[in-house]
Amino acid sequence: MNNQKKTAEMRFVDTPQALTELCRELQPAEVIAVDTEFIREKTYYAKLCLIQVASETVTACIDPLALDNLDELLAILYSPNKLKLFHAAWQDLEIFYDQWDRIPAPIFDTQIASALLGFSDQIGYANLTEQLLHVELDKSAVRTDWAQRPLSSQQLAYAADDVNYLLQLYPIILQRLTELGRESWLEEDFSALTDPTAYAKSTDMAWQRVSGHGRLKPRQLAALQRLASWREQQARQRNKPRKWILSDDILLTLARQLPSDQTQLTKVRGLPERLLNQSGQEIIAAINDALSLAEKALPTVLQKQRLTPEQECLADTLMAYLRLLGQQNQISPASLGTRKEIEKLARGKRDIPLLHGWRGHLVGNPLLDLINGKIALTVKDGEVITIVIDDN
Numbered sequence: 552m553n554n555q556k557k558t559a560e561m562r563f564v565d566t567p568q569a570l571t572e573l574c575r576e577l578q579p580a581e582v583i584a585v586d587t588e589f590i591r592e593k594t595y596y597a598k599l600c601l602i603q604v605a606s607e608t609v610t611a612c613i614d615p616l617a618l619d620n621l622d623e624l625l626a627i628l629y630s631p632n633k634l635k636l637f638h639a640a641w642q643d644l645e646i647f648y649d650q651w652d653r654i655p656a657p658i659f660d661t662q663i664a665s666a667l668l669g670f671s672d673q674i675g676y677a678n679l680t681e682q683l684l685h686v687e688l689d690k691s692a693v694r695t696d697w698a699q700r701p702l703s704s705q706q707l708a709y710a711a712d713d714v715n716y717l718l719q720l721y722p723i724i725l726q727r728l729t730e731l732g733r734e735s736w737l738e739e740d741f742s743a744l745t746d747p748t749a750y751a752k753s754t755d756m757a758w759q760r761v762s763g764h765g766r767l768k769p770r771q772l773a774a775l776q777r778l779a780s781w782r783e784q785q786a787r788q789r790n791k792p793r794k795w796i797l798s799d800d801i802l803l804t805l806a807r808q809l810p811s812d813q814t815q816l817t818k819v820r821g822l823p824e825r826l827l828n829q830s831g832q833e834i835i836a837a838i839n840d841a842l843s844l845a846e847k848a849l850p851t852v853l854q855k856q857r858l859t860p861e862q863e864c865l866a867d868t869l870m871a872y873l874r875l876l877g878q879q880n881q882i883s884p885a886s887l888g889t890r891k892e893i894e895k896l897a898r899g900k901r902d903i904p905l906l907h908g909w910r911g912h913l914v915g916n917p918l919l920d921l922i923n924g925k926i927a928l929t930v931k932d933g934e935v936i937t938i939v940i941d942d943n
Contacts, residue, residue, distance in 0.1 A: 561610045561711040563702075565617040573604075573611050574623040580606035584636040584717035585628065585655070587643045588697040588710055595786045595793070596649050597642070600697035604628075605714035612710050616700070628655050636717040638662050638676040640744060648750035656745040661717060663740050664724050666886035667733050673885075680716045683723050688712050736909035757783040761799050767806055769849035774841035775806035776850065781837050785830070797826065809838055858894060866890075866897040869918055872928060875935050876914045887914050896922070 564570050577583060588601035602613040602624070615621060627633065628647075635655050637643055639662045644654050665679055666672040677688045692709035695702075702710075728734040743749065758764055758772075758779035767775060779802060786793045801821050810816040816831055826834075858866060870893050877884035888905040895903050896918060906915035917937075920926045926937050 561612065561707060561715075563614065563707055564611050565614040567618065567620070570613065570618060570621070570623055573609065573613070574627055576609045577604065577606055577627050580608075580633065582606070582634045582636060582718070582721065583627070584714035584721075585643065586637065586710070586713040586717075587646055588695070589642075589646060590696065590698050591792075593792065595790045597646050598698060599646055599650060601702075601710055603710050603714045605711070605718055607718065610711050610715055612702075612707050614700075616698070625651065629653060631656065634659055636661065636714075636721050638679070638713075638717060638720075644744065645750050648747060652747075654745045654747050654750065658741055658745055659721060659725075659737075660741065660744060661720050661724060663744075664728065664737055666883055667731070667736060668724065668727050669881040669883065671885070672883045676713065676716075679720065684716060684719055686716060688716075733909070739908040752783070754780045754783040761802055763799070763803050765852070765855060767803075767852065769852055770841060770844070771806045771809065772850050772852055773844055774809055774838050775802060777837040777841055778802050778805055778834065781833060805834065805838065809842060811835065811839055811842060856898065858897060862894075862897045865922070866894050868928070869893045869896060869921065871935065872918060872921055872937075873914060875928075875937075876917060880913060882913075893918075 562569070562573070564573050584603075584605040586603040587599060588603070589597040589599050591597040599615050602615060602621075604611055604613065604624075613621075613624060628635065635658045637658055637660050640658060640660045644658075648654055661676075661679065662672075662674060665674055665683075670679065670682070677690060680686050680688055689705075689709055689712070692706045695706050695709070697706075725734060728737075755776075758776045761775060761779055764772060764775055778797075782793055782796050782802065785791075785796045789796070798821075801819070804819060804821065808815075808819060810819055812835060813831055816822065816835060817827060870890060873888055873893065874884045877887050887910055892903045892905045896905065904910060905918070917926070921928070924940055926939055928935055929938055930936070
């Protein structure tokens, strides 16, 4: 079943000398496959446990837990003259940003790219490797605790596979994209993926991640904004998960009840006594700050906009056309646009990703033509087709 070329022999790099030798071998490479292994269950920031790289001549698993200085490797990974291959790059790039405040570029994400070939927009690496290379990857180490040492040969082989086959997937995907004339379509997607601002975590916006905030009144929302910002700062400083500082449920309870002193705070159900003793005054200060705001300074509660019956009908029609366009172009509809974007389009919004870049050309403009009555959908021989409306 596996008739692919033999991959480079894997080496484990955990000494400065081995890292120097590896970087010397990587230096000539114009294309490098990259992946990371990490854990984040007990921390705010992901703990980087392994960096895998591969070129045509060498594959390596680098141990950042054993190496104090990765500058030689980073010089290669951040080089603008080397293309970095990833699969589902977001979390890997987030780690690079959190660790070193920069994003490697240029990149090529095989998950994003394969969606333009008709694969699912969320296709996994193992699935893509099996479909394009006819290689079935060993998944036995998928639940590994990558922070434990020593790592077994089986674990290292599993990690190395995550980059070895990227090098073989890339030319196949690129050739198919070129044949379809779609190789340039990805520039905007990859540019957005390497934009550092996408990875900056704003404490001021932390409240938006709290499920249920849309049901709060303006003053309660003001309190939640301050409490969520305080929790975010605490989570960063302590490098602990947000929920370990304070759960979303308790955040919402505090915002609803608005306790303004220590006595009222002690009556809040579920508030840990340890947190009450350590941070009670800070919580009260955040709430009192919200209580002191003038009415005109309170945030506006954005209610979920409901579509009118006519807009709902239009959105359903647009979604049907979006799926038809996806089928015609052999691209997963989920890669083209979301129901939320379609609903915005039905409400008259135009500043949406669906109308920009290659998506705008491929589906955005046709959807606007449908809205503006320039085309229509009809059924012929059991198939949905489009017809051009003659203005004359």
